[in-house]
Amino acid sequence: MKLSKFLILIALISTYTGFSQTNKKDSTAVFILNKMSAVINDLESVTFNLSHSEDVLDADNNIVKKYSTSELSLSGPDKLLIKSQTEDGNLGFWYDGEFITFYNYDENNYVTLEAPETTIEMIDDMHEDFNFQFPAADFFYPAFTQDFMEQFDTIKFLGRKIIDGETCYHIMANNATLNVQLFISSKTYLLPKHFVIIYKNKSNIQYQSTFSNWSLNPIIPNAAFDFLPPPTANLISILKKS
Amino acid sequence: MTTYNYNIKHKLGILFVFIALVFPTEIIAQRMGHGVSRGGGGHSMSRPTASRSTASRSRPTTTRQTTRPTTNRTPSRSISGGQSKNHNFSNNRSTSKIKSKTSNNNIGNRGGNKVGNKTHIGNNNVNINVNNSRHTNINNRNTRVRTSPVRYTRPPYRYGGHRYYCHRPYYYHPYRPFYWGPMWHPWGFFVRTLATTAIIISIENQKYHYDSGVYYVSSDGGYTVVQAPVGATIKVLPEGSQTVQVNETTNNYYYGGAYYEKDGSEYKVVAPTAGTIVPSLPEGGEEVKIGDETYVQFGDTYYSPVQVDGKNMYEVVQVEEDK
Numbered sequence: 001m002k003l004s005k006f007l008i009l010i011a012l013i014s015t016y017t018g019f020s021q022t023n024k025k026d027s028t029a030v031f032i033l034n035k036m037s038a039v040i041n042d043l044e045s046v047t048f049n050l051s052h053s054e055d056v057l058d059a060d061n062n063i064v065k066k067y068s069t070s071e072l073s074l075s076g077p078d079k080l081l082i083k084s085q086t087e088d089g090n091l092g093f094w095y096d097g098e099f100i101t102f103y104n105y106d107e108n109n110y111v112t113l114e115a116p117e118t119t120i121e122m123i124d125d126m127h128e129d130f131n132f133q134f135p136a137a138d139f140f141y142p143a144f145t146q147d148f149m150e151q152f153d154t155i156k157f158l159g160r161k162i163i164d165g166e167t168c169y170h171i172m173a174n175n176a177t178l179n180v181q182l183f184i185s186s187k188t189y190l191l192p193k194h195f196v197i198i199y200k201n202k203s204n205i206q207y208q209s210t211f212s213n214w215s216l217n218p219i220i221p222n223a224a225f226d227f228l229p230p231p232t233a234n235l236i237s238i239l240k241k242s
Numbered sequence: 243m244t245t246y247n248y249n250i251k252h253k254l255g256i257l258f259v260f261i262a263l264v265f266p267t268e269i270i271a272q273r274m275g276h277g278v279s280r281g282g283g284g285h286s287m288s289r290p291t292a293s294r295s296t297a298s299r300s301r302p303t304t305t306r307q308t309t310r311p312t313t314n315r316t317p318s319r320s321i322s323g324g325q326s327k328n329h330n331f332s333n334n335r336s337t338s339k340i341k342s343k344t345s346n347n348n349i350g351n352r353g354g355n356k357v358g359n360k361t362h363i364g365n366n367n368v369n370i371n372v373n374n375s376r377h378t379n380i381n382n383r384n385t386r387v388r389t390s391p392v393r394y395t396r397p398p399y400r401y402g403g404h405r406y407y408c409h410r411p412y413y414y415h416p417y418r419p420f421y422w423g424p425m426w427h428p429w430g431f432f433v434r435t436l437a438t439t440a441i442i443i444s445i446e447n448q449k450y451h452y453d454s455g456v457y458y459v460s461s462d463g464g465y466t467v468v469q470a471p472v473g474a475t476i477k478v479l480p481e482g483s484q485t486v487q488v489n490e491t492t493n494n495y496y497y498g499g500a501y502y503e504k505d506g507s508e509y510k511v512v513a514p515t516a517g518t519i520v521p522s523l524p525e526g527g528e529e530v531k532i533g534d535e536t537y538v539q540f541g542d543t544y545y546s547p548v549q550v551d552g553k554n555m556y557e558v559v560q561v562e563e564d565k
Contacts, residue, residue, distance in 0.1 A: 059397040088534055099335055102531075107414045111338040111531050131401065131533055234416065236529040236536060237339040241402035 025149060029157040029171045033182075036190040037144045045075040047215045050135050055205035063205055070135050077118045079225040082134065093134070094227035095122055101227035102132065109234040112227070129240050136209060139192055151175060160186065164210070168193045177201050189216065341530055341539070343404060384472045385541030390517035390560050391489045400564070401533035407560040409517050410548040417529050417538045417547075420522035422482050422498050425454040428525035431467040433458070445471040455480025455497045469526075470500030475508040488515045499524035499540070514543050516560030523556055 040046075050070040055063045068086035073079075078097030084090070090105035095115060100122055103110040115122045120141060126132040141147060149155065152173035161170045161183060168183035169190075183194040191214055197207040229235070390407070398405035399412070419428070427433070440453035451458040451465055452474070458465035483497040495502040495509060501518070502509040523545060527538040537559060538545040545556035 059395075099337070104536075107536055108416070109529060109531075109536060112335060113337055113340070234529065235336055235338060236531055237341050237539075238531040239341045239343060239402065239533075242343070 024154045026155055026157045026171075029155045029169075030145065030149065032157065032169045032171060032184055032190060033145045033148060033155075036184050036192065037139075037142075039189050039191060040139055040144075041142055043074075044217050045073075045079075045220050047071070047073045047213070047218055047220070048211055049213045051210045051212070052135060053206075053208045055207070057203065057205065061203065063203065072135070073220055073224065074119065074140070075220045075222075075225070077120075079220070079222065080119045080122070080134075081225050084135070092227075093132075094225055095119060096222070096225040096227075099227075100126060101229075103227065103229075103233070108230065108232060109236045110227070110229055111236060111238045113238070130238060131241055136192070136195075136211070148173065152178070152180070163194050164212075166193055189214075338531075339528075343402060384469050384511075384513060385543040386513050387543055387558055387560060388513050388515040390515065391492070392517050394517075394560070398562070399533070399535060401535075403564045405562045405564060406532065406535075406537075406544070406546070407516065407562065408546045408548070408557050410519070410546075410550070410557055412535050412546055413549040413554075414536060415547050415549075415554040417523065417527060419525035419527070422455065422480075422524075425456070426480075426482075426498050427456050427467045429467050429469055430526070432462075432464055433467075434464045436465055443471075443474045443476075445473050450474065452476065455483070455500070457500075470498070470511045472511050472513050474511045475505060476502070476511075477508055479509055484521065486518050486520055488518055494518060496520050499526070514558045516558050518558045519548065519550060519555050520545070520558070521553070521555050 048071075050072065052068045052070070054066045054068070056066055058064050066087050068084055070082055070084040073081040078095070080093065080095040082091075082093040084092070089107065092101075092103045092105065094101045094103070097117060098115065099112055100115040101110055101112045113126075116125055123132075123134045123137050127134070138144065138147075152175045154175075155171065155173045158170040158172055158181075161168050163183050167186045169186055171182045171184065173180045173182075177200050179196075179198040179200060181196045181198075182192060185191050185193045192211050194210045195208070199205050199207075390409075392409065394407045394409060396408065396411070398407045400406075421428075436451055436458065437453050440451045440458070443450045443452050443457075448459070448471065450468070450471055451460070457468050457470050457474070459468050479495050479502060480497045483495045483502070485493050486496045486501075488494050494512065494515065495504075496518075501512050501514050503512045504510075523538055523540075527540045527545070529536050530539045530544075532544075535546070538547070538556065544559040544561060546559050548555055548557045
């Protein structure tokens with residue numbers, strides 16, 4: 001008798017607290033984010049392409065669009081390969097679990113550094129120390145949904161939208177400085193298709209990225225993540241951010 | 243009867259709890275709202291943390307993942323049957339030198355940055371007579387850049403809390419040290435004897451020997467080439483000196499990486515002035531990746547590769563701390 005009353009009380013508290021949170025953090029949006037994150041976290045290897053557009057402010061505070069594309073390969077917890085074509089040049093990252101190499105194809109020089117043992121730690125360290133940018137890295141953090149929910153004050157599900165002929169779930173998140181909109185494919189696997197980041201306190205400049213050519217759990221040889229410098233390439237030094 | 247009522251209430255209670263639990267999104271919203279289930283810990287692409295697995299009732303896949311460590315998967319896929327080759331390759335790999343901006347800002351740090359590590363740069367131009375272990379500390383006083391007298395119209399390049407000002411846009415070309423002829427020697431070059439034309443110049447209690455645009459200090463029974471000391475004066479510019487423009491009314495004279503300013507009838511060694519364009523750089527610098535750009539560094543002086551009238555040149559960068 002006492003047991004059943006206790007269970008009813010717990011259930012009431014749970015449901016009440018649950019409903020009270022749904023106003024700002026849409027439960028459908030959270031469910032979709034969780035599913036997407038679970039699919040990504042369950043991958044053993046993956047390759048995909050990214051197409052970016054980024055707004056930058058010029059000297060006169062005019063917004064200038066910059067476009068770039070990237071091909072990414074991840075394998076296990078400690079292998080990453082990125083090749084990017086940007087307006088500033090063609091760049092490559094090789095991470096094999098021990099070292100990371102940044103190679104500039106146009107300048108034919110490279111930086112090789114000892115790196116942490118996992119891709120996520122490496123991304124954190126390289127960004128912190130050298131400002132390296134890793135496109136779409138956010139999605140590969142195991143705590144993506146939790147981090148997302150902690151960072152944003154409101155998260156809303158805005159319905160289904162068509163992106164490149166693909167039906168996607170549209171989710172919008174806001175906080176004081178950012179408006180982030182995610183378009184997550186509603187295909188068999190919930191994978192990100194497109195996202196937009198709007199910087200509210202920087203003239204509403206935007207960063208957009210579109211995913212394509214997802215290949216889930218492909219076999220990628222480990223050698224693909226080893227960097228072999230071209231014979232004429234120069235190993236150069238690097239300045240730490242601070 | 244009492245037992246029957248008890249059973250009914252008990253079943254209703256369990257049913258209510260079950261109904262509450264079958265709406266996982268509500269539970270998630272509650273959980274997330276309290277922030278009690280942050281993943282943390284195991285930062286790997288395919289191995290979520292145990293805390294996340296146990297906390298998430300709506301994601302049964304996470305429990306499964308913990309039993310499938312991906313680190314053991316890749317070796318078994320190797321058609322060569324192992325990874326020893328890759329492992330050895332990695333361990334022998336040369337790594338880049340990591341530089342810190344703060345260490346370069348110590349003005350007058352005589353034991354500052356060593357230059358001329360030839361494992362990193364200019365492999366085609368290594369001079370076998372240069373012993374870089376002998377002396378090659380850069381005196382930062384000689385490489386501390388003087389502020390540009392010309393206002394910058396281009397926005398600075400920002401990285402790591404510093405602004406890097408240049409009058410001309412960044413245009414990369416590889417650093418190839420220049421040699422100013424047979425009489426000129428790079429920093430670190432060692433000779434047993436000096437020509438009879440060498441003169442002695444004293445700056446801050448340090449005795450230098452000067453000959454044909456090259457400055458030496460006594461060491462190990464001979465003489466080692468050092469950077470031109472700021473404040474030294476010479477009567478005649480070395481042959482091959484070039485005029486470089488500091489601003490519309492001021493020129494410097496440039497030879498072997500040293501800057502001279504006319505001082506009456508003499509020429510005085512001065513530190514480089516930001517914005518000055520020079521056609522070439524001597525041995526002793528090193529290419530440093532600073533964010534998205536690659537500069538050549540000599541002590542506290544950074545040179546940005548630029549192009550002027552189709553020719554590859556370098557501009558002295560003005561570095562300022564963000565405030």
